[in-house]
Amino acid sequence: MLLYINKMVTFLKFIFYISLSFLIIISLYPGSLIGYLLYGNLGQQPDLISNPFGTTINHFISYFCVSILGLFLYKNNNEIVFLLFFLAVILELLHFVIPNRSLQLSDLIANILGVVVAYSIIKTYLLLKKQ
Numbered sequence: 001m002l003l004y005i006n007k008m009v010t011f012l013k014f015i016f017y018i019s020l021s022f023l024i025i026i027s028l029y030p031g032s033l034i035g036y037l038l039y040g041n042l043g044q045q046p047d048l049i050s051n052p053f054g055t056t057i058n059h060f061i062s063y064f065c066v067s068i069l070g071l072f073l074y075k076n077n078n079e080i081v082f083l084l085f086f087l088a089v090i091l092e093l094l095h096f097v098i099p100n101r102s103l104q105l106s107d108l109i110a111n112i113l114g115v116v117v118a119y120s121i122i123k124t125y126l127l128l129k130k131q
Helices: 002-028 033-039 056-073 079-096 105-130
Strands: none
Touching: 002 033, 002 056, 002 079, 056 079, 056 105, 079 105
């Protein structure tokens, strides 16, 4: 049973690192790779969920999912929080220098909110688990 759990944790860590890599690639590519894959158009951002916020919700969902996975796997390591927060900020700030990309304050806020909400959920879970 312990061997199975160790293999599962190793697999989930692999998924986490792949997800981080994917997040970095789609953030730094000059255009929308997902838009190109879905619509054949590098300039079109897809809406993951139809909503009044447009594609900003994509940022929240992406950072929330990656953060939940990372924080769950490394719950005793506070460095992961700083890594995720730094990544959320720096990838959006790099849009200043990447062609065909632009810094959007709403996307930056969504990135940070995704990390903060995930951190809050994991911390609440750990507090409730102790009691």
